[in-house]
Every structure is written in structure tokens, then in C-alpha cells.
Amino acid sequence: MKYYNFYRENNNFTDILNDVNVKKHVDTKIHWYQHLVIGMAAKDNDKTFSYITLMYGEDMVSELSKDYTPVAGVDYMPMKDKNKYTKVQR
Secondary structure, three states: OEEEEEEOOOOOOHHHHOOHHHHOOEEEEEEEOOEEEEEEOOOOOHHHHHHHHHHHHHHEEOOOOOOOOOOEOOOEOOOOOHHHOOOOOO
16 A cells, blocks of 8 residues: 655645546545545556656655654764673683
């Protein structure tokens, strides 16, 4: 299953949902305020995926929420405590 996320401020997705080329391939539709997610089977829909990207690519968003994971060296400095590590004799 491949999912596409759309965002529009006017909350009007009727052109996507009523498009004949998209409508017959969509398996899942999830709609909430200013967002639409459609899901399609990944099998034999390569032409439809390209069509959606070309027609509605400006409304597509890659992530629904921002990743707030801290980055070492940017958001914090890792502690380098040499006592935590033991020297291995070979």
C-alpha cells in the first residue's frame, strides 16, 4: 500500500477525489481539517502514481509531523566519560 498526503488551506479536495483516473485506484481515503490521505495498492499502479504526482504535486506533503529527535553535536554534546569503557587486552 502506498500513501499520499495532501495539504490545502481551503480544505477542498473534491478535484482529487472526483478525478476518474485516481478514483478507481484509491483503496483508502482519510480526510480531516486541511489534510487528505489516499492509499493505493502498490501493485500495477505506476502510471497512476506518476499522474498524481504531476497533477497534484504542489499540494503533496512528505511528512505530517516534524521530526523533533535531538541531533548529537547540534542539540546537545554527548558526554565522553572514559570510565564507562574498558580496555580489552588481546
